[in-house]
Amino acid sequence: MNNLTSQQPLADDDFARLAGILDSIGDAAMNIETLDGYFVALICGPDIVLPSEYLPQIWGEVFSFESDGQAAEIVELLMRHWNTISTELQQTLREPNVYLPVLLEREDGVAPANDWAHGFMRGVQMRSASWGELIHDEDHGGPMIPIMMLHHEHNPDPQMRPPRIPAEKREELLETMIAGLPHIYRYFEPHRRALAHIPARMPMRREEPKIGRNEPCPCGSGRKYKHCCMASSPTFH
Secondary structure, eight states, rough: HHHHHSSSOOOHHHHHHHHHHHHHHHHSSSSHHHHHHHHHHHSSSSOOOOHHHHHHHOOOOOOOOOOOOHHHHHHHHHHHHHHHHHHHHHHHSSSSSOOOOOOOOTSSSOOHHHHHHHHHHHHHHTHHHHHHHHHHTTTHHHHHHHHHHHHHHTOOOOSSSOOOOOHHHHHHHHHHHHHHHHHEEEEEEHHHHHHHHHHHTTTOOOOOOOOOOSOTTSSSSBBBBTTTHHHGGOOOO
């Protein structure tokens, strides 16, 4: 896949194909809505999370692809959606803009958005210590409130559940959530910018053994590292 292809937003058929692949994996995999929330959190967050770390969370630790072709297809679709989210959130730094999340509607036309919030919080949990700065910031942490309300809406622990969300208030809550995403993205922008400008000459301690180009990719796709995350990671923003 060339760089031009990787920048093309997913069309309806692409979304349907990606959703179908995820559904076929079973309960261990995220659905398309959870995936969207997960990606938004990873992109908004203060730290770099590598594909080899976050991709296995999408399809589950025990899943293995049937072929290189199947692995290449899903990684391409995921990369394109990631880049679309990243591009739209970057635009919020320069002009009034919002990212419209992927929210699945029920038969009655209501979009509960619980799965999206679950996905977002899974992304937060990848770097929970860093996200604590925003969550506990009394002046800037407000945009996290609607996400956490939706995440805990059906929590088995009554003490974790927010007050009941009436149907007429849910749309207002979703609008507040969407409007808050650019604020979350801007809040952590200085952190991301600082990471991006770490001098290349600074020694970086390797926490894990180096992965050989021809070794299996650590993301669990079953493909060689050079044909999977090593090839795709430079195009992720």
